Structure formats: structure tokens, C-alpha cells
Amino acid sequence: MPLTRKAYRAAILHSLADPAEVGIEASYEYFEDGLLVIENGRISALGHAGDLLPRLPADIDITHYQDALITPGLIDTHIHLPQTGMVGAYGEQLLDWLNTYTFPCESQFADTAHAEEVADIFIKELLRNGTTTALVFGSVHPQSVNAFFEAAEKLDLRMIAGKVMMDRNAPDYLTDTAESSYQQSKALIERWHGKGRLHYAVTPRFAPTSTPEQLALAGQLLGEYPDLYMQTHISENKQEIEWVKALFPERDGYLDVYDHYKLLGERSVFAHGVHLCDEECARLAETGSAVAFCPTSNLFLGSGLFNLPMAEKHKLNVGLGTDVGGGTSFSLLQTLNEAYKVMQLQGARLSPFKSLYLATLGGARALRLEDRIGTLQPGTDADFIVLDYNATPLLSYRLKQANNIAETLFVLMTLGDDRTVLQTYAAGNRVHQR
Template sequence: MIRPQHGKIAFRAALLHLLEDPAKESLEQSYQYIDDGILLIEDGHIVALGEYRDLSTQLDDSVVTDMSGKLIVPGFIDTHIHYPQTRIIGAYGDQLLDWLNNYTFPEECRFADRQYAEEVAEEFFDQLVMNGTTTALVFGTVHKHSVDVFFTEAEKRNLRMIGGKVLMDRNAPDALLDTPETGYEDSKALIDTWHNKGRLSYAVTPRFAPTSTDDQLALAGKLLREYPDVYLHTHLSENQNEIEWVQALFPDSKNYLDVYDRHGLVKPRAVFAHGVHVCDDQCGRLAETGAAIAFCPTSNLFLGSGLFPLEHIEKQGVKVGVGTDVGAGTSFSMIETMSEAYKIMQLQGKKLNPLKSLYQITLGGAKALYLDDKIGNFTAGKEADFVVLDLQATDLLSVRMKNCQSVEEKLFVLMTLGDERVVSQTYSMGSPIYSRDS
């Protein structure tokens, strides 16, 4: 099991982190970049960062790891992903509802076998860390042991992770259905075992409104009342056919979000994946309650769901994180995910600054998850999760970087041309958990 590094350690490299949302503050004040810096860590937490010339005289050379030429950024935060869909990433040719029936549900049936779940969980976490993701909000399956397996693997690697058992009592294969009562009891047992154990947190996880009855959603709300600091994780307004289905199933609700709201599920620490087609009324309610949307660029494009109006939704005060949404999402890489986010904005006549992109997958994600007191940037006292990026990882990147004139341009090129190959190392609380060269 990986433990935090004890004592003082330091890393020399270029350092970049966000201090605030670039869309809300002046661009120059929203970030800190140090071309030749020191990141100082003690017992797994950030102590300080600054210029090498200023801090190096205070340090014994033996505690400094020289990564000159590399760029260190905070660990990436994925606010929506399905670990049981790891082996069906890239499944061909369907939109949301058919995709669930043809690929997702058959694959999730295989998780009745605990050993199968263990194999996939290990593969899933290997993919996360090789892509620089150190925190994620994660779906399990309906099987209680799928979540035990998930948390066990996360604990081994000392990662800050949030996960939950899927609640689903209708409109799915019989093998994947629970009942309102069993879903409640299983979730309660998992919360008691795993929530706030080390760096782990639990999320009450109805798949989406069409697969849960009112009775099940009501018991999900009961769990949130009984455990006020757990998360709520589900889907919202991803696909037009899905929205029409929700309206037919819940005719008394004024909109999709209202289905959840009537059962007490719209609250701080509630994360609703997608929100591609939310109306202003729903945005107002999300902002009022402190709930968040997870913007999932690659899956929205892959399933033909639509173009997420990031700027419009954020202007209404809604918290927004970013999710890969694997397996409908086509990459574990948050870097590649933000490349697709840029293109989605372009198709709406909007621009996405590369510093804003980095904010969304670090500090912005932390704020969406109410974890910005612990992770998201290099403020003193926070947990030392970070990624070492190689700006020369490919021949094309190496050639292109020679012509970059600013940190913004370097970051944009990295996100446009980069993938998992740019991740040189990943650290959790100051301890190495992945190295590309090992």
C-alpha cells in the first residue's frame, strides 16, 4: 500500500497552478507560473513553492529531485467516469439509450463475478494514473462488491476517490436490478465501511431517473439526510430522447432536474453528469443549491448528445467540473478531454483559454466536488497530488514547443497535441504512483 512520503522532499521544475477561475478574475491574477521553481512537500502536503534561486539555499541537496525541463501541475480531477465500462470504451455506433442496452448493461452483468470486477478495477486505476488523474467521481455497478473492489484498489494507491453502488430498480435487465430496500441497505453498509476512510468518500448513485422508481429515489434522499456529507452522483439531460422518456415516466415533474429535486437529491456535493440540454430554470436551481454539472466533452460528441453551453451555464452561477465519462467517453486523458472541450466551444462561436482548461480539470473540479480545501492547486497545506508533464514527449510536440512564446501557448499546444505520453510521472501525497519509464 502506498503511503505519504515522510519528511521534507522537494522537486525542481517549471510549476503551474491556478489560483482562481480565469473567467472570473483577471487572467494574470488567476494563475502562478514559475519557470524554474521548487515545490516543497512535507509528510504528503504542500509546504511552499517558489523560485529555485530563493528556496534552494534553504534545502539540503539530498531532498531535491531535479526535474528541470519538465512542467509540474496539480493532479487532474475527473468528475464523472464509469469504471465498469473500461473494457467497452470505443464501442461502435449508438446514441445513449441504445448504447446502454447494447453495450453497457451486458458488460455490467459480468460484474456479478467479483474476480472480474477486481481485474477491471486494477486496469481502471492503471489507466487513471498513467493519464495523471489523481481524483475521480466514479460509478460502480449495481453489485455491492463492485464498490468494495473499487475502494480497496483506491486505498492501495492512496488516491482521493469518490464512488458508489448503482441504484437501478426498473428499465434494465433483471440481472442488474436491485429494489428500493436492497439498494438502500447495500448503500448504507458501503457508506459505513468506506465513507471518510482515509481519502475515500461515498456517492449515492442512482443511474438516472428512468431506471429508478419514486420509491428508490425517495430512499436515496433518505440516505443523503442520514449522511449529510456524502455525495450524490447521477445523470441529467444528456440526450433529447432521454429527456422525453423522463417526461413520460414522471409527468408531474416540471423538468428533469425536478424529478431529483422532489426527492431531496439536489444539494451541495450533488454532481449531475452532462446537463447538455438544461434550461435556465434548472440552472437557477443548481446554482441556488450549490450542485454541480460534469461537462463530458468526448462522450457528448461520441454519442451525438449535443454541445454543452459551458459559458452560458457558468454565467448563471452553476459549478462545472469536467468528466471523461469512460466508456462512452473515448479517452482517460483529461488533456485530450479538454482538447475536445475546446472544439465544442469553437462550434458555438466561443473560445476556451488554455488556462481555463487547466482550471477546469484541477481547481475547478476540486470546487465542484467541495474538495478545494484539500486538492486542486499548490496552496500551502493541501495534499501533494501532482503530475509531471513532458513537453517534449513526442517529436511533434518537441518541434512545436520551440515556437511557443508564452506559457499559455505551451499549455494550448500540450492540450491540442498531447495524450497520455506527456505524463512522465504521477504523485499521490508526494509519493510516486506512476512513472512512464518504469
Template structure:
């Protein structure tokens, strides 16, 4: 297969990071007839077809998508691959839900064959939904991490993941110790971090399920390997926050527990953050930590409404997350749809361009990957999605009434799902094509 690829079609991306939501529209780049040239997995040229066609030599494999819209690949900033099979589990809020559904499901990952089976389905679902990069929770078991990274490696896919660290308040079969979690995580970092496109995340489940000793070990790992990620949960549910205050009375609050152990920073991603206090917002900003906003999960578990406007005011990095399996869809189109509603309930109108930003370049920034991903700038890795805006009869009807690309995008986010993903490309190669 030719490693040089030329893609012609309609393109949409956000050219640059912004400080405030109102500046996003100024950075939108829409090419009605554009050309993307890819060499060895990276973007070598991008612009108007008429300006670039001279560079399309015989060495390029050419694909033309005249009727579709091509966008950067979606980045999912928080998702649990072991929970794929328990999506849509009924009736609980966070703490009860973990005991009733999550822990029994995760115990099964003691079996490597089971881990391989779920990892395969999980990666397929991501690609089918146009998600080309994800920050992923595995389970406590080491083989859950190996299974995921090995599956992603088949597609040369950028996945950030880690072994869960959890040494209390869970079934015996899911517990490690402070010492074993340190040694196991260290071995996995040495095996997988920066191996191909794989990246590692130190992953304490959340403050309640780790002793102070374990969080200290997590902090030690972060000191020893400063370029790995930290991925955990924060302030999702009010009962959870009260529990953290009981368990860690000497800290100023939930986030301060992580901060105290050296787990905040520019590669630290905290899922949810629905109920942050003022000083926690300030700490998030000061440490350059990031938030994964997971609307379908927050609604499904009744956790609360995330205040997106505050994230802009406090200048805190943010990306969208599906949070499978409390989240109810792998699709970041569906996630944006729910994000819009969550903001409507708080009197904030989430524009189509802002939602698009949070699912692409904003998420890349949250994952500290904006130098590599998130738009079509030359030199970036060629992860992108080809979208069919008219995948259903209803969508055809709705799109026929739209006047511009912003309206088209909003209709897509409101009505769209995996049926709209026509093709997904990872590192310049097509890895999924709709049947």
C-alpha cells in the same frame, strides 16, 4: 522511504477560484524554477527555488525536473470504471447504447475476480494519464465498489465512488430494490466514506432507472449522511429527457425530479447537462450543485454541445469529465482538446488557461475539494503531475514555435495525451513513471 519530498522544476497552477472566465489569467502562477516541499503527503512550502532552497535539509528526498512542467493532478468529475473494457463501442445513442453494450458489460461484475481485474487496469489508466482524483460510477453489485476502493487504497488515492442504484428498466441481474439499495449503500458508506482518502457517492444511475420509491431512499441516505456525495446523470440526450417527463409527469422537469427528492446540493454532481432549461440552470445555481462537462462522450453518442458560456453566466460550478466508456479517452488533455472544439462550434473560444482551470481547480471546486486539491497552495494534498511537453517529434516542432506558457499549454492540450505524462505523484509519493 523519506516522507519529506522536495520537487524542483517549472510549475504552473491557478492560485484562486474565479467568478468569471476572463479573470483566470490573473490567477495563473508560473514559476520557471520553483520548489515544492511536501511533508506527510501535504504541501508545506511552495515558491521560487532561490527563496526555498534553504529549507531543503537532509531529511528531504529531492527530485529535480528541469525540462518538464509540473501541474496539479487532474480531477475527473465523471467516469464509469466498469465501462473501461467497452470504450469505443459502435453506433448507438444513449438509451440504445445502455441496452446494447453497458448492461451486458456491467453484469460481469457479479464476479469479484473480474471486478478486481478491471479496477486494477482502471486505476493504472488514471495514473498513467495524470488523473489523481476521480468521481466514479461502479455497478449495482457491492463488490464492484469494494474492488475499486481497495485498488485505490494501494496508492493512497482520493477516489469518490458509489454503488449504482437501479430498480427498473434494466436486466434482472442488474436490478436492486428501493430497500436493498438503501441498506447496501448505507453499509458501503459506513465502510468506505472517509476511510483514508476514500469518499462515497450516492449513485442513482439516472431518474428513468429508479422508481420514485428508490429516489426517496437515495434522498433519505443524503439526509442521514449529509457529507456524502450524490452522483448521477442529467439531461444528456433529448429522448432521455422526454422519457423522464413521461415517467415523472408531476415534476417540473428532469432536474426537478432529483431536487424533489433532496438530491441537489453542494456535493451533488450531475453529468452532462447538455440540454438544461432556464429554470434548471437557476436551480443548479441556487442549490450550489455541480456539472461534469464530458465533451468526448457528448460527441461520441451524438448527445449535443454543452453550453459552457451559460455555466459561467449562471454561476454554476463545473469540472471536466471523461465519461469512460462513452467518452473515448482517459486523458484530460484529450478531453480539453474536444472541449475546445465543442465550444468553437458555438462561437466561444476556450482559452488554454480556462481549460486548465476546469481540469484542476475548477474540478476541485465542483467536487467540493478545493480546500484540499487543485493547486499548490500550502496545506493542500500533494497530488501532482510531471508533464513532458515534447513527447513526440510533432510536439517538439510545435513547442519550438511557442512564445509563452499559455501557447505551450494550448499546444499541449491540442496534441497531448498519456505520452506526455512523465510522472504522477499521489499524496507526495511517485505512483507512476513513464517508461
């Protein structure tokens, strides 16, 4: 295969570490006039254009962006493929919302053609919004996951997904059984896990919709395939938490249900965690588990405010999730806009560099993929995006008033959306052009 080498010149910014651990100044690297060099789908060099240009071959293809910022591709640690068609559904909190909107919408994925159509729309929306990796819930139907992985594989995307396991407390037309969920998940794992840049996640929807038998088999799958992911929901809504206590009276609380069935671990991601206590945060951190912070969803469904400072205190890995369709935007920039407000309402600040971390390296760490994605370090996958300072008239005018990269970054996260993403690259290939 011939060596393909390209370079991209612009302002370049990426996270190096969590600002909560090293301080803001040591947490990022910024090149006002930077150069990113890509070889065969990986980043081979990053630095100041003035330093790198003299060392490059004369015939290298260089794309130069004016008034733009290159960052790593964004990472969405919690999103639902089958809920694409019901984003912005009116008037309910979590449990009623599931019954009124979600379950009927997900039932359509029994039809393979429907699953393929939505997978195509869903992936295009992710890429239009600069999201290059997502941890994705399918529906209970294996065809939802097959359709998603088939579409992702064609573009060589780094994606993680799983078939929902749900054998009780849901409509008959949408339940599997403990045994069928195990067998179907196993078949999907054998077909897709580790193929190209794809990974499988064992996906019990949440404790109330799985019997103890099903949760035990989910834990068994994790034992059988050591590098699998596990994704589920936890402590999103107070009514939900009471329901879990009633269904599992023998356990010490919501997290203990999952702990008992061996679902905590280095690649386990729990969505929401709005109402976790200190002990639960400590236990999640101790087991290497992560939480997906989903601010647009938590506000839209009236679930509550995620306590990021408490998670930081316990050194708990936290990623960012759009949680479409409870969340109201595929845009992680818009999600960070809401995350800032969630912190403000708790008397806490979210710096733009912590926001950048959550949407990139923090998400990669939550997924244990920081050696592959989440930064622009040489050797990592060439998943990156180009943000356009002149995407809208207001953004263009506002950024002319910005005095430094911190201000620029914060404005991009407050006023930015899908229009801000000029281009998206995955494994060095352009997969979206605005």
C-alpha cells in the same frame, strides 16, 4: 514516524481562481523555475527555486526536471469503472448504447474476480493519464465498489465512488430493489466513507432507471450522512429527456425530479447537462450543485454541445468528466482538446487557463475539495503530475515554437495524451512512472 521531506524543481503552474470570475491574469500562478516542497504527503512550500533553495536543509532530496511542467493532479468528475471494457463501442446514441453495450458489460461485475481485475486496470489508466481524483460510478453490484476502493486505498488515493442504484427499465440481471439498494449503499458507506482519502457517492444511475421509492431512499441516505456525495446523469440526450417527462408527468422537468427527491446539494454532481435551460442552471447553482462537462462522450454519442457560457453566467460549478465508456479517452488532456472544439462550434473560446481550471481547481470546487486538492497551495495534499515537453517528437518540435506559458499549455492540451504524463504523485508518493 520520521519526517519525509522532498523537493521537485521544474516549471510549475496551477490555478488560483476561475478566469471567468477574476480574468485570466489573476487566475493562475506560474514559476518558470519553480520549486515544490513536500512533507509527509502535503505540500509545505511552493515558489521560485531561487527564493526557496537557500532556506532548505542541505541534505534535502531534490528532483530536478528539465523540459517539464508540474501541475496539480487532474480531477475527473464523471467516469464509469464497469465500462472500461467497452470504450469505443460503435454506432449508437445513448439509450440504444446502454442496452446494446453497457448493460451486458456491467453484468460481468457480479463476479468479484472480474471486478478486482478491472479495478486494477482502471486505476492504472487513471494514474497513467495524470488523474489523481475521480468521481466514479460502480455497477449495481457492491463488489464493484469494494474492489475499486480496496485498490485505491492501497495507493492512498483521493477517490469518490458509489454503487449504482437501478430498480427499473433495465435488464432483470442488472436491477436491485429500492430497499436492497438502500441497504447495500448503507453498508458500503459504513465501510468506506471517510476511510483514508476515500468518500462515498449515492449513485442513482438516472431518473428513468429508478422508481420514486428508490429516489426517495437515495435522498434519505443523503440526509442520514451529511457529507456524502450524490452523482447521477441529467439532460444528456433529447430522447432521454422526453422519457423522463413521460415517466414523471407530475414533475416540472428533469431537474425537478431530482429536486423533489432532495438530491440537489453542495456535493451533488450531475453529469452532462447538455440540454439544461437557464432556470435549471440557476437552480443548480442556488443549491450548490455541480455539473460534469463530458465533451468526448457528448460528441461520441451525438448528444449535443454543453453550454459553458450559460453555466458561467449562473456561477454554476463545472468540472470536467471523461465519461469512459461513452467518452473515448481516460486522458483529461484529450478531453480538453474536445472541450475546446465544443466551444468553437458554439462560437465561444476556451482559453488554456480556463481549461486548466476545469481539469484541476474547477473539479475540486465541484467536489468541495478545493482545500485539499486542485491547486499546489501549501497545506494541500501532494497530488501532482509532471508533464514531459519531449513526450513525442511532434510535441517536442511544436513546443520549441511556443513563446509563452499560455501557448505551451494550449499545445499540451491539444497534442498531449497519456504519453505526456511522465510521473503521477498522490499524497507525495509516486504512483505512476512512464
